[in-house]
Amino acid sequence: MEALLTVTDLVTEFATARGPLRAVDGASIEVGKGETVGLVGESGCGKTALGLSLLRLIEPPGRVAGGSIRLEGDDLLAKSDAEMRRLRGRKLSMIFQDPTSTLNPVVSIGKQIAELARTHRGTSRREARRLAIEMLGAVGIPSPAQRYNAYPHELSGGMQQRVIIACALLLGPQLVVADEPTTALDVTVQGQILDLLARLASGKSGTAVVLISHDLGVVAETCARVYVMYCGKVVESGPTERLLAEPLHPYTQGLLASIPKIDGNERALQAIPGTVADPLSPPTGCRFNPRCPHVMARCRTEAPKLRNQGGRAVACHLYA
Amino acid sequence: MPSADAAAPALTAEDELPRGGRRFLRELLRSPKGLTGFVLVLAVLLIALFAPLIATNDPAEQVITHRFLPPVWAEGGKWSHPLGGDNLGRDIFSRMVHGTRISVVVALIVISVIVVFGTAVGLASGYFGRLVDSILMRIVDFQLSFPFILLALLLLAILGKSFWTLVLALSVAFWVNIARLVRGETMRIRSLEFVQAARGIGVPEWRIIAGHILPNTLPALVVLATLDVAVIVLAEAAMSFLGLGIQPPTPSWGTMISDGRNYLYEAPWMTLAPGLGIMLTAIGINLLGDFLRDTYDPRMARR
Amino acid sequence: MTGFILRRLVYAGVVLVAVVFFLAVLVKLVPGDAVDLMISSNPGLTAADAARLRTELGLDRSAVAQFIHYAERLADGDFGQSLRHGKPVWDLLSERLPATLELTVLAMILALVIAIPLGMMAALRQGSAVDYAATVFSVLGVATPGFLVGILLILLFSVDLGWLPPSGRGQSLTISLWRAIRDWDAAVFWASLRYYAMPALSLALVVAAINARLIRSAMLEVLRQDFVLFAKSKGLTRRRINFRHVLRNALIPTVTIIGLQLGFLISGAFIIENVFGWPGLGRLAVDAIHWRDYPLIQGTVLLSAVLFVSLTLLVDLLYCVLDPRIDYAKR
Numbered sequence: 022m023e024a025l026l027t028v029t030d031l032v033t034e035f036a037t038a039r040g041p042l043r044a045v046d047g048a049s050i051e052v053g054k055g056e057t058v059g060l061v062g063e064s065g066c067g068k069t070a071l072g073l074s075l076l077r078l079i080e081p082p083g084r085v086a087g088g089s090i091r092l093e094g095d096d097l098l099a100k101s102d103a104e105m106r107r108l109r110g111r112k113l114s115m116i117f118q119d120p121t122s123t124l125n126p127v128v129s130i131g132k133q134i135a136e137l138a139r140t141h142r143g144t145s146r147r148e149a150r151r152l153a154i155e156m157l158g159a160v161g162i163p164s165p166a167q168r169y170n171a172y173p174h175e176l177s178g179g180m181q182q183r184v185i186i187a188c189a190l191l192l193g194p195q196l197v198v199a200d201e202p203t204t205a206l207d208v209t210v211q212g213q214i215l216d217l218l219a220r221l222a223s224g225k226s227g228t229a230v231v232l233i234s235h236d237l238g239v240v241a242e243t244c245a246r247v248y249v250m251y252c253g254k255v256v257e258s259g260p261t262e263r264l265l266a267e268p269l270h271p272y273t274q275g276l277l278a279s280i281p282k283i284d285g286n287e288r289a290l291q292a293i294p295g296t297v298a299d300p301l302s303p304p305t306g307c308r309f310n311p312r313c314p315h316v317m318a319r320c321r322t323e324a325p326k327l328r329n330q331g332g333r334a335v336a337c338h339l340y341a
Numbered sequence: 342m343p344s345a346d347a348a349a350p351a352l353t354a355e356d357e358l359p360r361g362g363r364r365f366l367r368e369l370l371r372s373p374k375g376l377t378g379f380v381l382v383l384a385v386l387l388i389a390l391f392a393p394l395i396a397t398n399d400p401a402e403q404v405i406t407h408r409f410l411p412p413v414w415a416e417g418g419k420w421s422h423p424l425g426g427d428n429l430g431r432d433i434f435s436r437m438v439h440g441t442r443i444s445v446v447v448a449l450i451v452i453s454v455i456v457v458f459g460t461a462v463g464l465a466s467g468y469f470g471r472l473v474d475s476i477l478m479r480i481v482d483f484q485l486s487f488p489f490i491l492l493a494l495l496l497l498a499i500l501g502k503s504f505w506t507l508v509l510a511l512s513v514a515f516w517v518n519i520a521r522l523v524r525g526e527t528m529r530i531r532s533l534e535f536v537q538a539a540r541g542i543g544v545p546e547w548r549i550i551a552g553h554i555l556p557n558t559l560p561a562l563v564v565l566a567t568l569d570v571a572v573i574v575l576a577e578a579a580m581s582f583l584g585l586g587i588q589p590p591t592p593s594w595g596t597m598i599s600d601g602r603n604y605l606y607e608a609p610w611m612t613l614a615p616g617l618g619i620m621l622t623a624i625g626i627n628l629l630g631d632f633l634r635d636t637y638d639p640r641m642a643r644r
Numbered sequence: 645m646t647g648f649i650l651r652r653l654v655y656a657g658v659v660l661v662a663v664v665f666f667l668a669v670l671v672k673l674v675p676g677d678a679v680d681l682m683i684s685s686n687p688g689l690t691a692a693d694a695a696r697l698r699t700e701l702g703l704d705r706s707a708v709a710q711f712i713h714y715a716e717r718l719a720d721g722d723f724g725q726s727l728r729h730g731k732p733v734w735d736l737l738s739e740r741l742p743a744t745l746e747l748t749v750l751a752m753i754l755a756l757v758i759a760i761p762l763g764m765m766a767a768l769r770q771g772s773a774v775d776y777a778a779t780v781f782s783v784l785g786v787a788t789p790g791f792l793v794g795i796l797l798i799l800l801f802s803v804d805l806g807w808l809p810p811s812g813r814g815q816s817l818t819i820s821l822w823r824a825i826r827d828w829d830a831a832v833f834w835a836s837l838r839y840y841a842m843p844a845l846s847l848a849l850v851v852a853a854i855n856a857r858l859i860r861s862a863m864l865e866v867l868r869q870d871f872v873l874f875a876k877s878k879g880l881t882r883r884r885i886n887f888r889h890v891l892r893n894a895l896i897p898t899v900t901i902i903g904l905q906l907g908f909l910i911s912g913a914f915i916i917e918n919v920f921g922w923p924g925l926g927r928l929a930v931d932a933i934h935w936r937d938y939p940l941i942q943g944t945v946l947l948s949a950v951l952f953v954s955l956t957l958l959v960d961l962l963y964c965v966l967d968p969r970i971d972y973a974k975r
Contacts, residue, residue: 076877109879117877122870127892128967136888140880172968188878395974483659486904488952490911490926491945495666497933498941499674501681575789579915583930602795602919605803612799616792623787 025093025229026052026075026196032087033074043303044070046253047088049327052196055227057219059244059261061234061276065297067253068233072198074114075231077105092196111141114189116218118201120181124173130184131157131169137191156187160217179210183217190228197222200233211239219243237276241265249273251274252298252308259333269335271313286299307338315339343391362422368636375632381625388438389445394436398422409608427597427603427611436592437614443593443623448573450508455516456566460558462516463523464550468531478524481517489514489576497585507586511573522565526558560637567630571623578619594619663949667942668714669707677701678938685936686727693727693745700724701938724939728932733924733943736928741947744924746817747843748913748951752902754848755855760898762852763859764891767867778856778929790912794846794919801842811921814839843920847912851905855898862897866890896967903959910952923967 033045045067052058060068073079075090077097092112092262097105117123125133134156135149144152150169157165160183172183182202189197199218203211221230233242240261242248247264249257249272257270268274275293294313298304304311310320319338327336369375388395398421407426411418412433418425424433463508466477493510500506530536531554539549580586581595589596594615601611670679678696700717702710717724723733766778786974802810820836823829866872867890875889914926921927925944931942 078873078877106879106881107762109877111879115874117874117879119870123874123890125871125875125893127896127967128888136880136884137878140878140884173970185874188874483662485957486907488910488914488948490905490914490929491948491952494929494941495670495945496790498936498938499670499678500938502933527854571787578789579791582789583915583918584935585930598792598795605795605799609799609803612795616796619789619792620784620787624783627783627787 024051027091030088033070034086036082039301043253047289048255050248052229057230057244059232059247061240062250066250068250069200072200072233075198076115110137111192112195114194114197116185116189116199116202116216119205120178120185127168134187156191160187171255178206182214196229198231215243252303257335271315272309352452372632374628378625378628379579382629385622392438392442396435398432398435400435400439400592412610424614425610440592440594444574447577448570450513451573452570454512459516459519460523463520464527467470467524467527481520484517523558527554530554564634571626596644656957665711668711671701681715682936703783723943726936726940728935733939737943737947740925750844752849755851758852759855759859762856766860767863781930782853782857785830785850790850791915791919793849793915797842808838843916858901859898863894866894899962906955
């Protein structure tokens with residue numbers, strides 16, 4: 022499949038009182054046109070930082086310190102601020118985690134959608150309003166024309182997220198980064214939102230989606246391929262079904278094992294021992310080594326490289 | 342959780358707050374702001390304390406030949422009267438120095454009164470809550486934004502102009518902020534685990550308040566009290582300027598400015614000297630207060 | 645929204661009733677004989693006046709009766725008779741009120757015109773020269789009493805430069821503004837403004853200095869919010885983000901800040917009036933204290949309280965306009 026987005030060795034760091042913190046430490050991912058790709062990991066693994074880096078929304082004290090992000094061959098990191106601004110909302114957009122705090126509380130939801138058309142296409146107020154109402158309908162908001170003037174606080178969380186999706190997809194972007202789009206929502210609503218997103222992304226000319234989540238279940242439903250991140254690096258990747266059926270990296274195995282199963286006979290929840298590594302001073306060698314059940318001497322000194330194995334990739338000495 | 346923050350590093354345990362005299366000095370020496378403030382405040386306190394030794398001339402003595410005597414750096418000035426003479430021939434420098442004493446005394450008395458009273462009210466309100474709290478807080482809310490001058494005018498109308506009326510007026514105007522802060526802190530601390538634990542094992546209420554809650558309100562209280570001193574100094578100056586505060590012949594910076602107001606052409610230094618005195622004092626106190634806030638009240642420091 | 649406004653109105657009413665009560669009753673607390681003190685300060689008064697005063701002030705009655713008596717008199721429009729001036733208090737008050745009102749409003753407008761852009765720029769360009777200048781301005785402004793600023797301005801613009809009159813009010817600014825528009829002649833307005841400039845500016849500078857810092861903080865708070873990041877992700881122009889998203893939200897805490905400043909503003913106006921010989925309530929009140937003119941003091945404080953409460957209500961109304969969430973949040 023033709024690659025729409027190619028991220029190579031991305032490094033994103035934040036200046037802290039105790040030295041630079043590399044939230045993303047040499048991660049590479051690829052997204053094809055119209056493909057939905059998952060980015061999975063625990064909190065603090067760098068997945069959100071990666072997502073924000075794609076739109077160059079990292080602000081001081083953070084910065085993208087290395088690597089490249091190519092959208093259809095074009096290096097986004099080389100672009101000026103003005104050029105990036107024109108791309109955002111139009112070719113690249115983002116959906117955030119908490120819809121209640123993502124929408125501007127003092128502006129009507131309709132206007133928050135319409136302003137995209139007005140800014141990027143210079144459409145008239147009336148036309149932009151029409152487009153916004155149309156989009157509100159497309160995301161499943163009932164009586165969109167009436168709801169145009171509603172304020173965010175008048176809507177439920179699920180509805181608010183739909184509005185945000187409307188914003189993200191209004192101008193038919195090539196790539197949408199969805200950062201934990203359902204985490205803040207009720208379980209019952211989660212499925213609806215994911216379905217909506219999948220439906221809208223597959224329609225038209227196919228919008229690629231990078232779905233960031235800590236929840237493997239969410240990713241399993243919607244993504245064709247998955248990247249697993251740990252401590253700023255990609256540790257495993259591959260087609261979702263195969264990866265979930267046969268996880269290679271011990272971390273992925275641990276993640277899957279820790280999901281409680283309804284049909285299982287387990288008595289105790291299986292957690293991955295230890296705590297997430299401190300990103301300011303990660304362990305030497307393989308960062309997962311303190312918690313790995315298969316740790317070897319080599320793991321403590323040498324960081325494993327991501328190796329391809331027939332459509333799948335894994336960074337682990339077990340497979341070297 | 343804001344998405345942007347989730348991307349930023351999660352900071353581990355907050356740095357320990359400096360405790361003890363030595364650490365205070367260390368922090369102080371590291372902060373230009375704190376140091377400047379501290380030096381200014383110390384200077385004011387010392388001048389106030391040693392006033393008669395510093396200014397040997399009698400501040401109330403009127404010498405006709407010294408009327409509008411220019412300051413020492415201007416033509417005709419004398420070293421014996423470095424800041425010159427006012428419209429009645431009194432030594433401005435001497436009045437400045439003695440005025441410092443008055444301002445300091447008033448400020449210290451008022452701050453003591455409001456700290457004691459405000460803390461008591463705040464503790465009671467925050468700890469016992471419910472009815473006591475709602476009544477007290479209604480009063481506080483009302484007074485908080487009410488123009489202080491109106492309260493002062495009323496008190497003056499009833500009790501007449503005097504030193505103690507001034508102290509009372511200032512106290513009444515400014516106790517509210519302290520009460521509100523202490524109440525907030527008390528409520529916050531009260532719900533902390535170690536207090537719950539103490540209540541659980543039956544420690545008597547007054548002991549909890551005195552031994553656990555009060556000490557923990559001190560950092561924020563000290564910061565607010567310091568900043569309030571500046572406000573009190575300014576308010577006293579304003580009242581004295583209007584003739585409603587310190588009564589002549591006692592010198593006060595406010596009265597000096599009021600005296601000088603009519604002679605701006607002939608003797609601008611009559612006004613500028615006390616004006617500068619007020620400003621430096623207030624700036625010093627504010628800087629010190631800001632430094633204390635940065636050091637001891639970490640919640641506010643993240644700006 | 646109506647619930648909110650209703651609550652504020654009731655609260656305002658309660659405040660005013662409390663003020664009336666205190667004004668009526670407080671005279672009892674005067675050490676010694678209040679009326680004797682007043683008479684001795686105002687030589688022109690006779691024994692008949694003293695007797696009248698005693699009944700008027702209700703000194704022989706209980707507190708509650710005093711309060712009711714005073715309230716009744718107020719309802720009749722009777723604010724009492726000024727001891728010093730020998731005129732009805734109401735006449736004096738209505739003469740002076742416009743001056744104080746104009747000064748206060750003009751100062752508030754000026755303060756906002758200075759503080760909002762300053763605070764906004766300081767927040768948007770954190771750490772820059774503007775930010776530093778704003779901080780210095782704040783530090784100085786908080787430490788300088790308003791009356792000192794006034795005197796310094798007089799020193800500069802009246803004594804040294806001779807551009808502006810050091811005291812007095814001239815013609816009412818509102819009237820001269822209206823005349824200027826009607827006759828299309830700006831000179832009338834400027835002539836009037838010359839008197840208002842320094843008093844309003846002295847008050848405005850101090851208020852602006854306090855507010856600039858607070859507004860900056862409020863803006864920084866807003867800038868940290870998620871919806872700002874979202875707006876950026878939409879590729880909106882900087883201007884649109886700053887105004888429609890950031891400023892519109894920052895206005896809400898700004899209005900809170902203004903609301904809290906009203907008391908300070910009125911206090912300041914009273915003091916400034918005494919610096920500039922401004923014929924307003926402030927000057928009237930201070931004089932009244934000197935002469936122990938209790939009826940006049942009563943009236944002045946009451947009117948000022950009404951002024952304060954009204955302005956506060958206006959600010960609350962402004963809230964309703966700015967914040968669509970207002971009924972959902974408990975105020």
